[in-house]
Amino acid sequence: MSTFFEKLKAYSKPGYYEKFDYHWTMTIDLDRCTGCEACVVACQAENNLPIVGEKQFARSREIKWIRIERYWEGDYPDVKMGFIPMLCQHCDDAPCETACPVFATYHNQDGLNTQIYNRCIGTRTCAVYCPYDVRYFNWFTYTWDEPLEQQLNPDVTVREKGVMEKCTFCIQRIRIAKDNAKDDDRRRVRDGEVVPACVQSCPTEAMVFGDSNDPDARVTKMMKNPRGYTVLKELNTTPSIVYLKKAQS
Amino acid sequence: MFDHGQPSYAEVNKDVLSVMLVTGPRYWMLLGGTMSVAAIFFFMPWIYQLFVGVGAAGMNRNAVWGTYLSNFIFWIGLSHSGTLLSAVLHITNSQWRKSIYRSAEAMTLFSLMTAVLFVMVHLGRVWYVHWSFPIPNQMGLWPNFRSPLMFDVMAITTYLIASSIFIYMGSLPDFAAVRDASTGLRRRLYTIFSFGWRGTAREWHTLGWAYTFFAVFVIPLAVSVHSIVSWDFALSVVPGLHHTIFAPYFVCGAIFSGTAGIVTVMYCLRKFLNFERYIGQEHLDNLGKLLILLSMIWSYINILELFGSWYGGTSFELEALKFKLTGFYAPLYWEMILFCAFVPLLMFSRKIRLSWNKMLVVSILINIGMLTERFIIVATSQPRKFLPDAFGFYFPSWIEISITVGSFAIFATLFLIFIKCVPAISIYEVKETLKPLRRNA
Amino acid sequence: MAIVGTFACEEDFLAAAENLKSSGFDTISLLSPVPVQEAQDVLGLGKSPVRHFSLAGAIIGAFFGFGMCVVTALTFILPTGGRAIITVPPYLIITYEMTILMGVIFTLIGFHVVSELPAWRNRPYLPCANIDRFVVVVENAADSEAARAETIIREAGAVEIQHVEDSE
Ligand code: SF4
Ligand code: SF4
Numbered sequence A: 001m002s003t004f005f006e007k008l009k010a011y012s013k014p015g016y017y018e019k020f021d022y023h024w025t026m027t028i029d030l031d032r033c034t035g036c037e038a039c040v041v042a043c044q045a046e047n048n049l050p051i052v053g054e055k056q057f058a059r060s061r062e063i064k065w066i067r068i069e070r071y072w073e074g075d076y077p078d079v080k081m082g083f084i085p086m087l088c089q090h091c092d093d094a095p096c097e098t099a100c101p102v103f104a105t106y107h108n109q110d111g112l113n114t115q116i117y118n119r120c121i122g123t124r125t126c127a128v129y130c131p132y133d134v135r136y137f138n139w140f141t142y143t144w145d146e147p148l149e150q151q152l153n154p155d156v157t158v159r160e161k162g163v164m165e166k167c168t169f170c171i172q173r174i175r176i177a178k179d180n181a182k183d184d185d186r187r188r189v190r191d192g193e194v195v196p197a198c199v200q201s202c203p204t205e206a207m208v209f210g211d212s213n214d215p216d217a218r219v220t221k222m223m224k225n226p227r228g229y230t231v232l233k234e235l236n237t238t239p240s241i242v243y244l245k246k247a248q249s
Numbered sequence B: 001m002f003d004h005g006q007p008s009y010a011e012v013n014k015d016v017l018s019v020m021l022v023t024g025p026r027y028w029m030l031l032g033g034t035m036s037v038a039a040i041f042f043f044m045p046w047i048y049q050l051f052v053g054v055g056a057a058g059m060n061r062n063a064v065w066g067t068y069l070s071n072f073i074f075w076i077g078l079s080h081s082g083t084l085l086s087a088v089l090h091i092t093n094s095q096w097r098k099s100i101y102r103s104a105e106a107m108t109l110f111s112l113m114t115a116v117l118f119v120m121v122h123l124g125r126v127w128y129v130h131w132s133f134p135i136p137n138q139m140g141l142w143p144n145f146r147s148p149l150m151f152d153v154m155a156i157t158t159y160l161i162a163s164s165i166f167i168y169m170g171s172l173p174d175f176a177a178v179r180d181a182s183t184g185l186r187r188r189l190y191t192i193f194s195f196g197w198r199g200t201a202r203e204w205h206t207l208g209w210a211y212t213f214f215a216v217f218v219i220p221l222a223v224s225v226h227s228i229v230s231w232d233f234a235l236s237v238v239p240g241l242h243h244t245i246f247a248p249y250f251v252c253g254a255i256f257s258g259t260a261g262i263v264t265v266m267y268c269l270r271k272f273l274n275f276e277r278y279i280g281q282e283h284l285d286n287l288g289k290l291l292i293l294l295s296m297i298w299s300y301i302n303i304l305e306l307f308g309s310w311y312g313g314t315s316f317e318l319e320a321l322k323f324k325l326t327g328f329y330a331p332l333y334w335e336m337i338l339f340c341a342f343v344p345l346l347m348f349s350r351k352i353r354l355s356w357n358k359m360l361v362v363s364i365l366i367n368i369g370m371l372t373e374r375f376i377i378v379a380t381s382q383p384r385k386f387l388p389d390a391f392g393f394y395f396p397s398w399i400e401i402s403i404t405v406g407s408f409a410i411f412a413t414l415f416l417i418f419i420k421c422v423p424a425i426s427i428y429e430v431k432e433t434l435k436p437l438r439r440n441a
Numbered sequence C: 001m002a003i004v005g006t007f008a009c010e011e012d013f014l015a016a017a018e019n020l021k022s023s024g025f026d027t028i029s030l031l032s033p034v035p036v037q038e039a040q041d042v043l044g045l046g047k048s049p050v051r052h053f054s055l056a057g058a059i060i061g062a063f064f065g066f067g068m069c070v071v072t073a074l075t076f077i078l079p080t081g082g083r084a085i086i087t088v089p090p091y092l093i094i095t096y097e098m099t100i101l102m103g104v105i106f107t108l109i110g111f112h113v114v115s116e117l118p119a120w121r122n123r124p125y126l127p128c129a130n131i132d133r134f135v136v137v138v139e140n141a142a143d144s145e146a147a148r149a150e151t152i153i154r155e156a157g158a159v160e161i162q163h164v165e166d167s168e
Helices: A002-011 A038-046 A054-058 A095-099 A125-129 A171-183 A197-201 A218-223 B009-021 B025-052 B067-091 B101-122 B126-132 B148-181 B184-193 B201-234 B246-273 B281-312 B315-326 B330-348 B356-381 B398-421 B427-433 C010-022 C037-042 C050-075 C088-115 C143-156
Strands: A024-029 A067-073 A080-086 A105-107 A113-115 A207-211 A241-244 C002-007 C028-031 C134-138 C160-164
Touching (some): A024 A218, A038 A067, A095 A105, A095 A125, A095 B148, B067 B148, B067 B201, B067 B356, B101 B126, B101 B148, B101 B398, B126 B148, B148 B201, B148 C088, B201 C088, B281 B315, B281 B330, B315 B356, C002 C143, C010 C134
Antiparallel strands (some): A067 A080, C002 C134
């Protein structure tokens, strides 16, 4: 009974997320991003993303957990093109999480916004509530033609029709790193030990990934860069991804 | 109230019960017709969609909500007038309520059921829908009571249960009348349904009290249900949906479309069930006045909504506003304004208000307008969220259109079954409005 | 044995009811096709106890609703959206709905308890009482009492008097 009241007291205020073991964070340097879309392909391969086909693509039903958004600045002939890789921001105050009636999406102890495919009933509310439009719905059960199913990643589930999915920060790699850390009797994962597929494949090293609870991590230092900003800050979603503005000459 | 002279007590019983007890071939043909339309237009596409996935509908990444959800709001809205109006008029002791409330409440119940069906059609994995109910389970997992959708589940379940009880208790004495007038299996069934009602002073007394309490519970419930439906939208951060005005906007729109729906249903009852004697011009007049009032409130809230978006002045809001007013769906938007804000003003004329045929047209136009209102809310907001890269477009597929058409057939089927199972007009309450059986009366 | 008197008009029916009551008949039932306020007054039915059920239901529902939210949230801690685990404002909405749901259900139970329905056994009843006749039933009357009751009913102007079996 006393534990019940302790719990009551502990959980009736927000802010428990400050006590997360890890706070996985990513920085993306837009000055370095060339829009090559290597990250898009890497994510596709790592996370068993289905290829929806031309017809569904034309109806904008593609599934790309990370996409490169293109923006133009200025008028012709003085046009500049900018890129923003857009993926789930793993918001600390995620609007998508409160929307789910069955807890299929929630915040885990690493500060990740997780999506539990088995629990999802497909109301698609989270996709409406996400201001970044980074949630993708499985409109059909997609299949892989032989022999392509051989290249599916065994660490990641293949999703069926009717469930929502989105970037997981490559949670399978985080799990492996944490397991290794435990096996080595180390207390924490070392900086640089977890590298998501998109970060790994970026040729210009525009993306840095790490634990922002660790003051010495590369990502923590990058976050302090004065060029840093978060997308749609005014919505107070407190994203875990910090973008670094293009340097002005 | 009685345009064609007062009926006697016995005639009321006869008129109302004959609708239930005498069934002609026309009824069976109509029932067969609506059932097959429901099967072909609603259930067959739905089964197809269950097999292939929700992709059979026209929704896409930018607009993950589509007509299924807009129809859900529409049907919930249609359900709003019946029970609410009946309860309010019961509390205020209005006499004109008594001959129309039973069918109005039935309308509530059946549009609610249709709305629930639309949630099922909408879901990606409807076979797991029980996870959204607080049922103890081996996983130890409960639904998320912080979610606006959970509010919906609770509110709609409550509404469904409460309005079923409300209509059932109101019909209890009439079930006894059916029992007395029938034989065989029907008599045995209605003996059970009527709980052995005899009409003793004690029973009337208890029913009166209980009924008033039901009415008191149902009024705040009905208001809360549509507010909660509006919060599904308003609690998101999406520009064009994130308005505090949404709850009153939805409630007012719901009562508006529900009242128009009552006029349509009244017309059919009068026409096809020969209730001319009981449903008269007084009802039409009152409902017409109510519709004018609601339409003006609705217009006012619409202006407020536009003003809010404009005054907010963020580029997101302005973009969403521009898309709504001038984008692809602008003709639909202006059609809605015409049907819901201007057409009802015609009812200021007494001639129109008292003519059944004209009122039928007006009421149907209002509901077409309200159907498009809900569609516009869903279809113009999501394709214009925040990031321009994710701007998109939504157009319903033939499956969605067919399911929409089929839902009307489902409603009609349920209603047709209802008029054969429950007296469509409250016998005892109509008697209360007649001259009492007194010597000097 | 039960005496069943049928009346065609309300005044006679009420007169019979009043006379019976004042001559000490307590087990009378007054059947009418529509609710008659005066008949309820004759039997001394004031405020119905149904209202206690409604109140109790609403209160139980409110506690149950809020309790359900809190307890289910605590049995499996799943943080969402940076909110507290026990988020009061949304839970109040659930509380509100449960208040109404329980209120309605308890009122229904109250109705059944107070009105003693369902009663599917045989009870003295005339179908015309549900159409346009008022019926007075005096139940469980001994023979001498029965004769007295019959006189009162006849004097009040009954159109028909029958003797039927008592309720089973
Ligand atoms: S970016 Fe969208 S999906 Fe990701 S946590 Fe934030 S709201 Fe949720
Ligand atoms: S972190 Fe992993 S899942 Fe997320 S976009 Fe990059 S590769 Fe895809």
